[in-house]
Amino acid sequence: MLAKRIIACLDIKNGRTVKGINFENIRDAGDPVELGGFYAAAGIDELVFLDITATNEKRKTLADLAKKIAAVINIPFTVGGGVASVEDVRVLLQNGADKIAVNSAAFKNPSLVASLAKEFGSQCIVVAIDTKQEADGEWYVYLNGGTVPTSTTCLSWAKQAASLGAGEILLTSMNHDGTKAGFALDITATIAKAVSIPVIASGGGGTMAHFEDVFKAGAADAALAASIFHFKEIEVPALKSFLLNKGLPIRL
C-alpha cells in the first residue's frame, strides 16, 4: 500500500540552512547536506530544500548544493525557491534534484508548468501554492513568499496547475504556518479531492495528532514540516510509529 509521506523542509540561504536549528549530535547543523543525511537516516520520506537567497549567483549556488545533496542522500529530494524558467529546472535536475518546486513564476506564467511537464515529465514538477483565508472565508493565492496577494482562489489555481501538468501540489496555509495549531484541514481536503495529483500539506503541524488529522480529515498524501523537526519537538521515528499505530500506511 502506498505510504503517507512525512517531509522535512530545510530553508537555505547562501548554501546554509537557516531558522535556528538546534541539534546536539550534528557537527554542523548549518550544513544542509549533513542535516539532510540526518533526516534520511531517521526515516524521513522526502526532503525539500527551499532556497531563500536573493542574489545573482543563486542559480549556480543552488545547483552546486543539489549536486552535493544528491551525492549523499539516498531518498528523493525537491529543490525550490525562485525557480523561474525551463533552463533553471534543467540545471537543477541535471545536478541530481528529483523534483523542482515552482511557485510565483508558475502563477505569473502558467504556461511554464506545461512547458516543464512536457520537457521533464510531470513527476518532477511540484507546484507550490501559498494560500491565505481572507475575511470573506475564501482561500486566495499569495505570491513572492506570501507578501503579494492575488484575487485568484487557491482552488482554481490548483485545478489549473494540475490540468497543465503539475505532478504534485505543495499547499502552504499562511493562516496556519508557524502556529503549531494544526494543519489547514478544510482547504487541504478541498484541494486533495479536487485534483487527481498528490497534495502535500504544509503549515501548522505542531503535534503528532495534527499529522494524523491532515492524513485522515485533510486527505493529504504527504505532510511537510520544518521547525518542529529541527527543534526536535517531534522526532521522525516516534511520529511514524504513532501514525502507524493509528492505522495509517507509513514506511518504517
Added chain:
Amino acid sequence: MNVAIVKYNAGNILSVTYALERLGVSPVVTDDIELLQKADHVIFPGVGEASTAMRYLNERNLDSVIKNLEQPVLGICLGMQLLCSYSEENDTTCLSVFDERVVSFLPNGTDKIPQVGWNTISNYSSDLFKGLTQNAYCYFVHGYYAALGPDTVATTNYILPYSAALQKNNFYGVQFHPEKSATVGEKILQNFLDI
C-alpha cells in the same frame, strides 16, 4: 568492478551514479557500444517518456546492443519498461527482452495517477531481493506499469497488483528507484552487483 550505465536521453543518471559510488563502485556513463559490451554489469536507468527514449536508442543502434548483452543488466523504471515488449505510452514498440506489456494505470476514483511515493514490494523470486524482508518499502514514481507475467519476480499493489520487478535470464528490471529507496534500495543494488 566494471559497471556501465547506459547514457541516453533520459533523466536521473546522476542519481544512479551517486548511488553506486556510495556502494564503492565508480561506474562509467556511456553510449559507447564497446564499453557497454565489455562491462561486468550494465545499468539501464531512466526517467522520461517511452517513445522519445526508444527513438533515441534506435537511431544509435543501442536497441540491438542492449537486448543482446550477456552480462547482468538492470533496467530501472523507464529502463525496465523499455525492456518489455510494448508500452502503451505513445504506442511504443520496446525491446522485447521481457514478455510483459506496459500499460497505463486507469483511474479508480480514489488513487492518484501517477503513483508517487513509497510502496511495498513482495512475493520475491529473484536474487535481487536476497536478504530483504517481505513488504519492504521502495520509492516509486510512474503512471505506467508492467502487468503481471511469467517474468514477474516481485509484485506491488497500486490500483491493482502489477510487476514491481522482472527477470529473464541475465536481464533484471525494477519499476521503483533503488537509487532513491534508502537502505532497501542500496541492498537491491548491492545484490545486483553481486550477481
